[in-house]
Amino acid sequence: MSEDRDLLRGNIPTLILSVVSEAPSHGFAIAREINQRSDNLLQLKQGTLYPALHALERDGWITGAWEIPDAERPRKVYTLTEAGKTELERRTQAWGKFASAMESVMGGKRREQPI
Amino acid sequence: MSEDRDLLRGNIPTLILSVVSEAPSHGFAIAREINQRSDNLLQLKQGTLYPALHALERDGWITGAWEIPDAERPRKVYTLTEAGKTELERRTQAWGKFASAMESVMGGKRREQPI
DNA sequence: TTGACATATGTCGCTGAACAAGGTATAGTA
DNA sequence: TACTATACCTTGTTCAGCGACATATGTCAA
Numbered sequence: 001m002s003e004d005r006d007l008l009r010g011n012i013p014t015l016i017l018s019v020v021s022e023a024p025s026h027g028f029a030i031a032r033e034i035n036q037r038s039d040n041l042l043q044l045k046q047g048t049l050y051p052a053l054h055a056l057e058r059d060g061w062i063t064g065a066w067e068i069p070d071a072e073r074p075r076k077v078y079t080l081t082e083a084g085k086t087e088l089e090r091r092t093q094a095w096g097k098f099a100s101a102m103e104s105v106m107g108g109k110r111r112e113q114p115i
Numbered sequence: 116m117s118e119d120r121d122l123l124r125g126n127i128p129t130l131i132l133s134v135v136s137e138a139p140s141h142g143f144a145i146a147r148e149i150n151q152r153s154d155n156l157l158q159l160k161q162g163t164l165y166p167a168l169h170a171l172e173r174d175g176w177i178t179g180a181w182e183i184p185d186a187e188r189p190r191k192v193y194t195l196t197e198a199g200k201t202e203l204e205r206r207t208q209a210w211g212k213f214a215s216a217m218e219s220v221m222g223g224k225r226r227e228q229p230i
Numbered sequence: 231t232t233g234a235c236a237t238a239t240g241t242c243g244c245t246g247a248a249c250a251a252g253g254t255a256t257a258g259t260a
Numbered sequence: 261t262a263c264t265a266t267a268c269c270t271t272g273t274t275c276a277g278c279g280a281c282a283t284a285t286g287t288c289a290a
Binding site: 028 | 237238239240241242246247248
């Protein structure tokens with residue numbers, strides 16, 4: 001599984017934006033969600049999660065707000081910004097193109113020629 | 116396009132093994148092939164290509180042999196080994212699982228539950 | 231009440247893949 | 261003569277992800 005580290009490269013921000021785009025959420029819950037949805041294949045570590053969230057906030061794709069529920073630990077809840085929505089769309093498309101390019105090479109297909 | 120650098124991470128050896136598995140080929144041609152099949156989306160740079168080939172040879176997945184055609188530059192032609200064939204299968208499966216996990220997270224799907 | 235565990239946030243230093251930029255050399259072409 | 265494409269290679273840099281650690285609270289069992 002250690003190989004998935006490299007496969008993950010560059011995709012973690014996309015995954016985080018995806019999850020946050022559905023509903024505002026805090027870091028720990030986002031990681032748990034990614035973990036569960038991928039059936040534990042994609043494991044977001046803490047040393048990756050928090051710096052990634054900070055970078056996304058710095059770039060303006062998400063905004064964080066502290067929430068202090070009664071009788072619970074403080075959480076920083078992140079919400080997707082408008083710019084973040086656009087960024088997610090861009091990244092989703094980039095992923096699609098990339099995955100399709102991978103299949104093209106692995107499947108031995110030649111690029112499509114216009115008629 | 117600069118973002119595809121990160122997406123490529125960890126997939127380059129798989130792409131190289133894929134191309135070589137179809138027919139023995141030399142470095143420069145392998146890169147050209149990947150480039151063309153992906154419609155120039157996946158660009159294998161020389162600073163990536165040659166070290167990657169050396170690593171694959173070191174690990175025993177491919178073997179290189181110098182070929183000196185008449186009136187042409189010498190080339191190092193790489194062939195997939197038996198172990199390399201297994202490795203390629205393993206990597207192809209890993210890619211499939213990873214891509215499907217990505218889709219699961221991005222699509223908001225929950226992991227399938229047994230009945 | 232003591233310990234273990236899950237939750238929840240964060241930082242710091244390391245590693246290693248991919249890249250940029252450089253090198254060598256030959257064949258063909260303008 | 262200069263340029264381009266082919267064909268091989270190395271060195272130093274960069275930075276995403278990770279391991280390991282620190283901190284703190286709520287819950288639950290021994």
